[in-house]
Structures are given as C-alpha cells and as structure tokens.
Amino acid sequence: MRQIPVDTAAAAVMVAKPPQPKLKDRRTGERAMDVETGAPLSTVDVMFAANDEVEILSVAVPETGISGELVMGTPVALTGLVARPWENEFNGQKRHGISFRAVAVTSLASGAAKPKAA
Numbered sequence: 192m193r194q195i196p197v198d199t200a201a202a203a204v205m206v207a208k209p210p211q212p213k214l215k216d217r218r219t220g221e222r223a224m225d226v227e228t229g230a231p232l233s234t235v236d237v238m239f240a241a242n243d244e245v246e247i248l249s250v251a252v253p254e255t256g257i258s259g260e261l262v263m264g265t266p267v268a269l270t271g272l273v274a275r276p277w278e279n280e281f282n283g284q285k286r287h288g289i290s291f292r293a294v295a296v297t298s299l300a301s302g303a304a305k306p307k308a309a
Contacts, residue, residue: 208236259298
C-alpha cells in the first residue's frame with residue numbers, strides 16, 4: 192500500500208479529541224491491532240493548522256506510542272505521520288479517502304503548566 196509522509200514541521204498540532212480505542216469491527220467490538228507489533232490501536236483526533244488552513248485529522252496510533260496526558264487543546268508532536276489513500280465498495284457504492292497513521296503522539300505540554308494539588 193502506498194504511504195505518503197506528512198511534514199509537520201511548519202504545522203501547529205493539538206488534540207481535538209482524546210485517544211479512543213480503534214475498532215476493527217463495530218458490531219462485535221473487536222479492537223484493531225497493529226499488524227507489525229500486535230499493540231492495540233487508538234485513534235486521536237487532532238487539529239492540524241498549516242498554511243492558514245485548519246483541518247481535523249483522525250490519526251491511528253499504537254497505544255504504546257501515546258505519551259503524556261492528551262486532553263482537548265494539548266499541543267502534540269506526531270512522529271512518523273503518513274497518509275494512506277484508500278478505496279472500497281459497500282452495497283454498490285464506491286467510497287474513497289485518506290487515512291492517517293503515526294508511530295507516536297507525544298504531548299508537548301510542560302509539566303509546569305499543570306495545576307498542582309495543595
């Protein structure tokens with residue numbers, strides 16, 4: 192399958208929706224797994240702002256690649272982000288799009304910015 196590397200150097204990226212389990216089959220609740228490592232996959236929705244445009248991307252990432260507390264608004268780094276074009280047919284209807292995958296999603300929020308308990 193063709194993969195297109197995505198350069199995030201000039202982009203501002205932050206969490207739009209915290210990590211959610213990625214399901215292989217919604218009917219059975221079966222969890223999607225990373226083919227190479229066997230790690231469970233999660234989906235993190237991020238706001239990707241670059242070139243005066245903003246988009247929400249759903250990025251699949253292995254659970255082992257999620258670090259730091261990822262709550263809405265948290266600035267993050269996306270390691271190894273790639274785009275993969277896809278196409279399928281369901282009930283005679285052709286569909287296509289682009290899926291995104293990253294090796295890791297890392298919080299860039301400093302520990303000092305979090306409120307401390309007294």
